[in-house]
Amino acid sequence: MLLEFQRTIKQEMCSAIKSLFDLDLTPADITVESPPKVELGDLAFPIAFQLAQRLKAATGTKQNPRQLAEKLGNSLQNIKGVKRIEIAGAGYLNFYLDRANFLAKLSTEKESLVLDEITGGKLIVEHTSINPNKAAHIGHVRNAVFGDSIVRLLKASGENVEVHNYIDNTGVQVADVVVGFKYIEKKSLQEIAATEEPFDYYCWDLYAKVGKFYEESPGNQRLRAATLHEIEQNEGDTAEIAEYISQRILVCHLKTMWRLGISYQVLPRESDILHLNFWQTAFEKLKQNNAIYFETEGRNNGCWVMRADDARDEKREEKGAENEYEADKIIVRSNGTVTYVGKDIAYHLWKLGQLGLDFYYKPFYTYPDGHTVYITTTEKDNNVQNFGNGVAYFNVIDVGQSYTQNYVKLGVKLLSVDNRVERSSHLAYEKVVLTPESARELGYELSEQESKRSQISMSGRKGLGVKADDLINKLEEKALIEVQNRQKDATDQEQREIAHKVAVGALRYFLLKFTRNTIIAFDFSEALAFQGETGPYIQYAVVRIGSMFRKLAEIGEETTDPLKDSDLEAISALFELEEAESGWSGKYLWSIIHQASRLKDVLRTSVKTLEPTHVAKYAYQLAATFNEFYNMKVDSKVSYKVLGEPDPNRRRLLIALVAYVGQQLESALNLLGVEVPAKM
RNA sequence: GCGCCCGUAGCUCAGUUGGAUAGAGCGUUUGACUACGAAUCAAAAGGUCGCACGUUCGAGUCGUGCCGGGCGCACCA
Numbered sequence: 001m002l003l004e005f006q007r008t009i010k011q012e013m014c015s016a017i018k019s020l021f022d023l024d025l026t027p028a029d030i031t032v033e034s035p036p037k038v039e040l041g042d043l044a045f046p047i048a049f050q051l052a053q054r055l056k057a058a059t060g061t062k063q064n065p066r067q068l069a070e071k072l073g074n075s076l077q078n079i080k081g082v083k084r085i086e087i088a089g090a091g092y093l094n095f096y097l098d099r100a101n102f103l104a105k106l107s108t109e110k111e112s113l114v115l116d117e118i119t120g121g122k123l124i125v126e127h128t129s130i131n132p133n134k135a136a137h138i139g140h141v142r143n144a145v146f147g148d149s150i151v152r153l154l155k156a157s158g159e160n161v162e163v164h165n166y167i168d169n170t171g172v173q174v175a176d177v178v179v180g181f182k183y184i185e186k187k188s189l190q191e192i193a194a195t196e197e198p199f200d201y202y203c204w205d206l207y208a209k210v211g212k213f214y215e216e217s218p219g220n221q222r223l224r225a226a227t228l229h230e231i232e233q234n235e236g237d238t239a240e241i242a243e244y245i246s247q248r249i250l251v252c253h254l255k256t257m258w259r260l261g262i263s264y265q266v267l268p269r270e271s272d273i274l275h276l277n278f279w280q281t282a283f284e285k286l287k288q289n290n291a292i293y294f295e296t297e298g299r300n301n302g303c304w305v306m307r308a309d310d311a312r313d314e315k316r317e318e319k320g321a322e323n324e325y326e327a328d329k330i331i332v333r334s335n336g337t338v339t340y341v342g343k344d345i346a347y348h349l350w351k352l353g354q355l356g357l358d359f360y361y362k363p364f365y366t367y368p369d370g371h372t373v374y375i376t377t378t379e380k381d382n383n384v385q386n387f388g389n390g391v392a393y394f395n396v397i398d399v400g401q402s403y404t405q406n407y408v409k410l411g412v413k414l415l416s417v418d419n420r421v422e423r424s425s426h427l428a429y430e431k432v433v434l435t436p437e438s439a440r441e442l443g444y445e446l447s448e449q450e451s452k453r454s455q456i457s458m459s460g461r462k463g464l465g466v467k468a469d470d471l472i473n474k475l476e477e478k479a480l481i482e483v484q485n486r487q488k489d490a491t492d493q494e495q496r497e498i499a500h501k502v503a504v505g506a507l508r509y510f511l512l513k514f515t516r517n518t519i520i521a522f523d524f525s526e527a528l529a530f531q532g533e534t535g536p537y538i539q540y541a542v543v544r545i546g547s548m549f550r551k552l553a554e555i556g557e558e559t560t561d562p563l564k565d566s567d568l569e570a571i572s573a574l575f576e577l578e579e580a581e582s583g584w585s586g587k588y589l590w591s592i593i594h595q596a597s598r599l600k601d602v603l604r605t606s607v608k609t610l611e612p613t614h615v616a617k618y619a620y621q622l623a624a625t626f627n628e629f630y631n632m633k634v635d636s637k638v639s640y641k642v643l644g645e646p647d648p649n650r651r652r653l654l655i656a657l658v659a660y661v662g663q664q665l666e667s668a669l670n671l672l673g674v675e676v677p678a679k680m
Numbered sequence: 681g682c683g684c685c686c687g688u689a690g691c692u693c694a695g696u697u698g699g700a701u702a703g704a705g706c707g708u709u710u711g712a713c714u715a716c717g718a719a720u721c722a723a724a725a726g727g728u729c730g731c732a733c734g735u736u737c738g739a740g741u742c743g744u745g746c747c748g749g750g751c752g753c754a755c756c757a
Contacts, residue, residue, distance in 0.1 A: 028697095036700055046699055049737070065737075089700050090737080131757085171757055270757095303755060333755040340757045402684070403752055430685080431751090455750075482719070502719085513705090514693070517685065519750075526692070526706080530719050533693090533705045540719050548716050605696060617694065620704080631721040633712085643716045658716095680719075 001102070001111055002597045003604070005081055006032050006043065009095060013047065016075045023054055034598075038591040041086060041094030048072065048091035065091030099590050100572035104563045106597065107656045113600055113667070114158035115607065119423070121391030122160045124351050125151050128257060128264070129166040129397070131173040132246035134207045135200035136256050137465035138522055139398075139432040139458055145511045145673070146429055147396040148262040149612040152671050157607050162390065165264040166347075167375075169246035170271045173207075173460075175228040178242050180206040183223055184213055189241050200252035201467070203245070208463030232274065243271075254365050254373070256468050260504055261673045264373050266387045272359050272376040273347055279338050281357055282346035282415075291414040292331050302334030306341070306407060329407045341404055345411035352412070352421060353389035361385045392423040394610075399428040399517065427610060429516040433457055438522050439464065455521060466522060475503035478528055479536075487679055498677040505535030505674040512616045512672055533620050535674050538665060541623035542676045544630060545662035548642060552655070559655055570649035589640075589657055592625055596664040603671065612672060619668035626661050 010027035017023050035044040048069035055063050069091040076085060083098045127147020130140045147163075154161045168174070181187045185206070195202055214220050230238035250267070257263070273279070283304075286292045292304045308327035331342040349355040361383045364375035374385055397405060405426035412421050433455040436446055444464050450456055458465035479499035487495060510527050514520055530536040552559050563571065578588050602618040605611075632639045642658060645651040666676055 031697075031699085033696075033699075040700085044700085049699075052737075062737095092700070168757070173757080300755080327753095330755055335755075337755085339755075343757095399685075400751060401757090404757085433750095479719095486717080486719080518693075519686080521692080523692080529706080531706090532719095534719085536719055537705095540717095544717075544720090551716065602696090609696090613694080614696080617704085624704090627720060628722095630716075631712090631718090633722085641716060679717090 001106060001600070002043075002594075003600050005097065006601075007116075009043065009045075009076075009079060009082070012076055012079055013045070013072070016072055017047075017051070020071060020075060021051065021055060023051070023058070035088075035092070035094055038588055038594065040088055040092075042097045042594055043095040044088075045093040045095070046091070047093055052091075069093050099575045099593075100568045102597070103571065103593055103653075103656060103660075104565075104568055106593070106660055107563045111600065113156045113603055115600075115604055118158040119391060122162055122389065123154060124162050124164055124388070124390035124393040125154070125396070126164040126166055126393065127151075127396035128253070128262070129168070130253055131168055131171060131460075132249040132253065133173045133177040134204040134249065134460055135198070136253055136468040137458055137460075138468060138471060138527075139465070141260070141468045141471075141507070142429065142432050142511050142520065143396050143398070144257050144262050145260060145508050146516070146612065147427075148260075148673055149508075149512060149671065150394065150396070150427070150610060152673060153603065153607050153612060153615070156667075156671055157603060162266070162387065163264045164351075164387075165267050167246065167250060167267050167269045169242065169250075169269050170228075170231050170274065172224065172228055174242050174246050175224060175231055176210045177203050177207055177245055178231070178238060179220075179223050179227050180210040180213070181241060181245070182227070182238070183220070184209060189237060189244060192241060192244065198252065198469070199248050200256075201469075203249060204460075204463060204467065207460060211461045234271070234275070251365060254367075256472075258367055259469075259472055259500075260508065261675070263367055263371070266361065266385070267364060267373060267375040268347070268359065268387075269376050270343070272378055273343060273350075275378045276357060276359060278346040278350060278355060278357055279343055281355055282342070282349055283332070283338070285349070285415050286331070286345070286411065289415055291411060295328075300328060300330060303330045304332035305330050306411060308407070308410070329404075331411075341407045341411065344408045345415075348393065348408060348412045348424075349415060351388050351390055351393045352416070352424075354416065358388065361387065392421070394425060394427045396427045396429065399430055402426060402428055427516075430519045431457070432520045432522050434464070434466070435521050435523055438466070438524055441524060442466065455519065471527065472503060472507065475506055475528060476500055479503045479506070479530070482530065483680065490679070498680050501675045501677045502530065502536050502539065502680060505539050505669075505676075506530055507535075508673050509535030509538070509616060512612045513620075515611055515613050535669075535672075536680070538619050538623040538669060539674065539676050539680060541626050541630075542662055542665050542669070543678070543680050545626070545658055545665075546676075546678060548658060549662075551643060559659065563652065563656055567649065567652055571653050574650055574653055589653065592629060592661065593657055595625055596622055596661045599664050599668055602668075606671075615668050615671050619665060619672070622661065622665055622668070626658075626665070 007027065010030045010032070013030060014025050014027060017025055031046055031050070033044045033046070035041050048065040051068045051072070052063050052065045055061070066087060069087045073085045073087055073093055081098050081101060083096045086094045086096070088094050125147060128140065128144040130136055151161050151163055181192050214224065227238055230236060231242045233239070292306050295301055295303050295305055305328040308329070329341060330339055332338055346355065350357065359376035360378060360380055361374040362377050362379070362381065363372045363383070366372045374383070374387070395405070409421070409424070409426065434442070436451055436453065436456060439446060439456045442464065446456070456464070476499050479502040480495060483490070483495045483498045483502070487498065490498070506529070507527070511520070513533060549559060575590055578590065598618065602614050606614040629640055640654060642651070642654045645654055669676060
C-alpha cells in the first residue's frame with residue numbers, strides 16, 4: 001500500500017520537476033524515507049537537496065533547497081490519497097496521507113506482497129548442501145535457515161523458485177567415514193547397516209576418530225586416497241558402503257531440517273554428475289570457447305587452467321612470457337582428472353539449462369506433509385521432471401569459499417551467451433563460531449592458544465560443534481517447561497506442539513537477526529533465550545492478538561466486517577483528535593498503522609539486499625510497538641483497551657488496527673519460516 | 681606478500697542507494713500482574729560511531745593512510 005503511494009508520488013514529482021526545472025529524473029532517482037517522527041509526516045523526500053545540486057551543475061547558480069521544496073510542494077497539491085504536504089527542516093518535503101482512507105483501504109483489500117521488479121523466470125536456490133558423512137551442526141543450520149528464508153522471500157515477492165540441496169556423496173569426507181567403518185571398526189556393509197540410530201551422531205564420533213587414525217601412520221593416509229578412488233570409480237563394496245552411508249545420513253539431515261520447516265524439491269548428487277559425463281561435455285565447451293588453456297611449461301605444465309578475470313588482458317601482457325600468472329586456476333590436473341571448480345562449472349551450466357544434458361530422477365523421501373523430494377540418478381525411467389533450466393541461481397555457501405566460487409562463476413560466464421548468469425551469484429554468509437565458553441560447555445579442552453582467542457572454529461574433524469538436533473532438543477525441552485506452566489489445560493500432545501513452534505521460532509529468529517556477513521559467536525544462553533529480541537517475543541504478540549479476537553467472538557461481536565464509507569468520517573475525526581492531543585507523546589494509533597503498513601517495503605529491501613534480517617527487525621519492532629499499545633496504562637492519560645472501549649467508532653478503529661497488525665506480523669513471521677501457535 | 685570482511689553503549693548487534701536529535705536486546709538499578717494472559721510494560725544509567733586527514737550543503741555510511749581483529753590465496757572439496 002505504502003509502495004503504491006510512493007510510486008504515484010514519485011511519478012508526479014518527476015513530471016513536476018520536468019516542467020518546473022527542466023530536469024529529467026526517473027522515479028528511481030528519487031529517495032524516500034520515513035520521517036524521524038510521525039508528527040513530521042508519513043513520507044519524507046530530501047529531493048530539494050538533490051535538485052539544488054543538479055541545478056548548480058546545470059546552471060552554475062546556487063539555489064536554496066527550502067525554496068525549491070516550496071516550489072515543488074506547491075505544484076504537487078492534488079495527489080490522490082495525500083492530505084497535505086509540508087516543508088520541514090532545511091528543505092524536506094513531507095507528505096501526510098489521508099489516514100482514514102488509508103486504513104479503510106487496508107481493511108477492504110488484502111494486500112499482495114508481489115513486487116514490480118520480479119525476474120520473470122525460474123530462480124534456483126541451492127542451500128544446506130551438507131557433506132553426507134556426519135550430523136548437521138549449528139553452522140549448517142545457519143546455511144539452511146538463511147537459504148530457506150531467501151526462498152520464502154523470493155516466493156512471496158512473486159518469483160518462481162526451485163529449491164536444491166546438493167549432495168557431495170563422492171568426496172573425501174564420505175570417504176573418511178568409509179575408512180572408519182572399514183579399517184578402524186572392520187565392519188561389513190551388513191554390520192554397518194545394523195548401527196543403531198542416531199546414525200549421524202555415530203558417524204560424527206567416528207569421523208573424529210578417523211582424523212587421529214590418519215596421524216598414526218602414512219599407510220593409513222594412503223587408505224584414504226585409495227578409498228576415494230574406489231568411490232569415484234564406483235568399485236566394489238567400498239562404493240556400496242559409501243552409497244549406503246551417504247544415503248542414510250542424508251535422510252538424517254532431511255529429518256533434522258524438516259524439524260525447522262525446511263524442505264527441498266530435488267537433491268542433485270555429485271556421483272551422477274560424474275557418471276552422466278557432465279564434465280566431458282562442459283570440458284569441450286570450455287575448450288571451444290577458449291575459456292581454458294593447456295599449459296606446456298612452467299609450474300602448471302600439463303594442466304588445463306583458467307585465468308582470473310583481471311588476468312585475462314593487460315596484466316598478463318605485463319607479466320611477459322612466463323606462462324604462470326599466479327592467478328591461474330587449475331581446472332584439469334596433469335593426470336587428467338578434473339578439480340572441484342571444473343565439476344562445479346559443469347553443474348551450474350546444467351542449472352541454467354546450457355549443458356544439453358540432464359539427470360534422471362526418482363522419488364527419494366516423502367515428508368510428513370506428503371510431498372516428495374526427488375533425487376538424481378543415472379537409471380533411465382519414466383520419471384520425467386523439469387528440474388534445472390533456471391534463468392539465475394543463488395548458491396548459499398559460506399564466505400570462505402568466495403575465492404573458488406569466483407572461478408566457478410567466471411567459467412559459467414565465459415560460456416554464457418546472454419547476461420542471465422550475471423544475476424546469478426554465490427550468496428555468501430559468515431560462519432557460526434564458538435566462544436571459548438561455549439566450547440568448554442561442550443566438553444572440549446582448549447589449548448593455550450585457543451583459550452586466548454575470542455572465537456573457536458567448529459571442526460567436524462575434531463568432533464567440535466553444536467549438533468543441530470541437540471540444540472533443537474534443548475530448545476524444545478526448555479520451551480516445554482514454560483508451556484507446562486502456562487497452558488495447564490492443554491493435552492500433552494498440544495503442549496509439545498506449542499513447545500516445538502516456540503523452539504523453532506527462537507532458533508530461526510536467532511540466526512536471522514544478524515546480517516549475512518556477521519560472524520555469529522554462538523552463545524548458549526543467547527540462543528536459548530525466549531525473552532527480549534527473540535522469535536517467541538513476536539509470536540507472543542500475535543498470540544495476544546489472537547486471544548483478543550477469540551474473546552470478541554465469545555461475546556458474539558462480529559469483527560470480520562471491513563470499515564464502511566459511513567465509518568470514515570468518524571474515524572477521520574478520531575485521528576484528528578489524536579493529532580491535536582500531542583500530550584499522548586507520539587503514541588498515535590496512526591503511527592502503528594503506518595509502521596505496520598511498511599511490510600512490503602521491507603520485503604523489497606530484503607529481496608534487493610538478500611538480507612532476511614530486515615524483515616526480522618521489522619517484525620520485532622512492530623511486535624514491540626503493539627506490546628506498548630497493549631500495555632498502555634489507564635492512569636497515564638490514555639489507554640487502548642479494545643474490549644472495554646465503549647465508543648463504537650473508536651472500538652471499530654481499534655479492532656481494525658489490531659487485526660491489521662496481527663496480519664502483518666504473521667506475514668512477516670511466515671517469511672522467516674516462523675509459525676505462530678494458537679496459545680503459548 | 682596479495683585479496684576480501686569487520687571495528688558503533690559494559691556485552692551481542694541494527695543502522696535503509698550519504699540525510700533531520702546514532703537505535704535495539706542482554707546485563708545493571710528502580711517500579712507495574714484481583715490480566716484484552718507479565719514469554720509483557722514503564723523509568724534510569726550507559727557513545728570523541730578504532731584513529732587521522734579528505735570529498736560534500738550534510739559522513740556511522742564515500743575516498744586515502746594508519747592501528748587492531750578475522751578469513752581466504754592447493755594438481756582438497
